Amino acid sequence: MARFSEFEEPVGFPWKKLLLLVIVLGICFMIGAGTALALLAQFGDFPSIESAAAYRPSVSSKIYDRHNRTVGEIYIEKRTVVPYTAIPKNVVNAFVAAEDANFFKHRGVDYVAIARAALKDVLSGGYSQGASTITQQTVKSLFLTPEKSIRRKLKEIILAYRIERKMTKEEILFLYLNQIYLGDGAYGVEAASHAYFGKGVEAVSIAEGAMLAGLAQAPTRYSPRSHIDQAKARQRYVLRRMADVGFLTAAEAERAYQARIALAPPSSFRSKAAYFLEYVRVYIQEKYGIDALYKSQMQIYTTIDGRLQEAAHDALVEGVRKTEERNKYKGLQGAILAIDPHSGGVLAMVGGVNFAESQFNRAIQARRQPGSAFKPIIYTAALDKGKTVVSTLDDSPIEFDRNENELWKPKNYDGTFLGPIPMLEALAKSRNLATVRLLNDIGVDTAIQTARTLGIESPIERNLSIALGSSGVTPLEICAAYATLANGGEHPTPYFIREVRDASGRILESTEPRMRRALPPETAYLSVRLMQEVIRSGTATAARGLGRNLAGKTGTTNENTDAWFIGFSPDLLAGVWIGFDTPKPLGDRQSAAAVALPIWIRFMGRALPQFPDHDFPVPPGITFTRVDPATGKALAPGAGDGISLPFRLGTAPETAPDGKQRAPRRPTSDDLL
Incomplete structure (x- = not known):
């Protein structure tokens, strides 16, 4: 038996024949590849390289809040294009070292790397995607499909060679670093820097740049959010490669590896502002077109307040959840709006509890009966016709002919009657019968005209049932009407967008607040005082704990189908609506005070500290008199x-005769309308 050491050739092994076979195969491969390249280059169908020079990818249009903070982006691919000069050298070096160390030496293709990869393919019997230079990766991303085939690889090589003849290395890197996908929904180094580190790429450190470069090979596998160990291992590989090629010293690479990486928290704001952002997206797309929206890197400055938006979302979702748990049902919806009554700027808008399940924006699209939330409009009309806050109304049974065969007999929510009461008490306790009589007194047409003056545009039935809120309105409409009262009788037109700019900063549109005198300031002030009593002694006394100058009104429709609360301070108005999309009862005793008001209180509790605490301004035509509210x-x-x-x-009323006993105050109930 023949014996040999591990360093000796086995007797009879055909080394020379094997070497000759490898050489022949290599020559054949080179001849075949060269021929294929030549034929493909001559007769193949290729995209124009010139389009790369006019690089105009899908980019993000940014949305800013009223404090000019970024609150959202509109994109197909989340990308912000930055010039090559804005990208730090350490970031460029990290990508070059990790992906293509010979980038500045080759002419688009690294033939040594290709031969090495081809030999590996022959020996393994498979096909790999290795050996692609940065130039090849760029043309593949810009011009080619992701299919794995020899033909696609050959086209990639030809295009890489052509693009190197047309563009400088820096221009190619500009394309590559703005085009590449780096995970977390981010395309390009600028978007990725914001996504992972909460800052622009110009501020990225060596350690952070190396982590970004490590994502290029496999963004999901090396994500620092979900696989921090793999991300750190890949970062170490990049830093060592940077040291190997001379971009860093070994000591600098080690220090960068040991440096602490602080990841920016993933933003939840987009989901909390989804209805607002979608409203903006639809508006911009309809006005400027899809290309402008997704390829012009527009800057959209809105009226939204980021902190108020989060507070509104959280209050609504939590309030709806509690109501569902209390009543053991699902599918309840709601909406909340916050408006600056002095400008009309919409500060927060939530159109439902789950945008992913339903994009229907109930804050501006749902037309629902407001119930007693419509009563302030009736009382405002009466005040404008000369009534006072203590004018006497009759809260006793009444009936009207609905038609020849039917009577309409309105009733109070609690089934009781209070008899003669002042307007202040009638609205505070939401007395239906007193309000119906008041409307009958001033006239339906007068009330409808006042509603139109306050900004209600929805159809209004021409009958006495509107005293109880029988005609549907949108939350935006009725909030704007209340804002008119809060703003001293000047109607603010609601708006969402302050300014739109293109990528160069050129102003495309700008919106200034629009005001219209709707009521005398004295009428508005008296209406506000009536609604203050709702919180002080009426159906919304739970809001007294906020400790501010507040006014508002509850609204509950028949069978507790809809629940509303709209209220305001001198500088902030918010409205809440709760109900099912297909109207059905919310449950026994689930009135506005039990369902909508707690959400409003939760929101205002977080929002009001951002605003000064002061009284509603008193117009010159108002005087104050001390009265007995019962008489x-x-x-x-x-x-x-x-x-x-x-x-x-x-x-002002006359003084009561001496010795006349005042009527006793009546108790209040928190579950009234």
């Missing part, structure tokens, strides 16, 4: 009880 009569000078109420000049 509506003025008290004698020096009287220590009663309350001070506002009146138009010349309309």
Whole structure:
């Protein structure tokens, strides 16, 4: 038996024949590849290289809040194109070292690397995608499909050679570093820097640049969010390659590896502002077109307040969840709007509890019965016709002919009757019968005209049932109407977008607040005072804990189908609607005070600290008189009880006769309309 050491050739092994076979195969491969390249280059169908020079990829249009902070992006691919000069050298070097160390030496193709990869393919019997230079990766991303085939690889090589003849190395790197996908939904180094580190690429450190470069090979596998160990191992590989090729010293590479990487928290704001951002996207697309939206890197400055938007979303979702749990049902929806009453700027908008499940924006698209939330419009119309806050209304049974064969008998929510009561109490306690009589007194047409003046555009039925909110409105409409009262009678037109600019900063449109005098300031002030009593002693006393000058009104429709609360401070208005998309009862005793008001309180509790605490401005035509609220009569000078109420000049009530006993105050109930 023949014996040999591991360093000796086995007797009879055909080394020379094997070497000759490898050489022949190599020559044949080179001849075949060269021929294929020549034929493909001559007769193949190739995209124009000139289009790379006019690089115009899909980019992100950015959306900013009222403090000019980025709150969202609109994109097909989340990308912000930055010039090559804005990308730090350490970031460029990291990608070159990791992906193509000979980039500045070859002419688009690294033939040594290709031969090495081809030999590996022959020996393994398979096909790999290795040996692609940065230039090849760039042309593949810009011009070719992701299929794995010899023909596609040959086209990639030809295009890489052609693009190197047309563009400088820096121009190719500009394309590559803005085009590449780096995970977390980010395309290009600028978007990736913001996604992972919360800052632009110009501020990225050596350690962070190496981690970005490590993502190029496999963004999911090396994601620092989900696979930090693999991400750190890949970062070490990149840093060592940077040292190997002379971009860093070994000591610098080690220090970079040991440096702490602070990842930016993944943003949840996009989901919390989804309805607002979608409204902006649709508006911009309809006005400027799809190409402008997705390829012009537009800058959209909105009225939204990021902190208020988060507070609104959280309050609505939590409130709906609690109502569902309390009543053991699912599918409840809601909407919340916050408006600056002095400008009309929409500060927050949530159109539902889950945008992924339903994109229907209930804040601006749902037309629902407002119930008693419509009553302030009736009372405003009455005040404008000369009524005072203590004018007497009759809260007793009444009936009207609905038609020849049917009577309409409205009733109060609690089934009781209070008899003669002042307007202040009638609205505070949301007395239906008193309100129906008031509407009958001033006239339906007068109330409808006031509603139109306040900004209600939805159809309004011409009958007495509108006193109880029978005609549907959108949350945006009724919030704008209330904002008119909060703003001293000037109607602010709601708007969402302050300014739109293109990528160069050129202003495409700009919106200034638009005001229209709708009511005398005295009428608006008196209406506000009526609604303040709703919170002080009426159906919304739970809001007293906020400790501010607040006014508002609850609204519940028949069978507790819809629940509303719209309220405001001198500088902030918010409205809440809760209900099912297909109307059905919310449940026993699930009135506005139990369902909508807690959401409003939760939101305002977070929002109000951002605004100063002050009184509603008093117009010049208002005077104050101390009255007995139960009788509506003025008290004698020096009287220590009663309350001070506002009146138009010349309309203050007479003083009650001496010795006349005041009527007792009636108790309130939190579950009233």
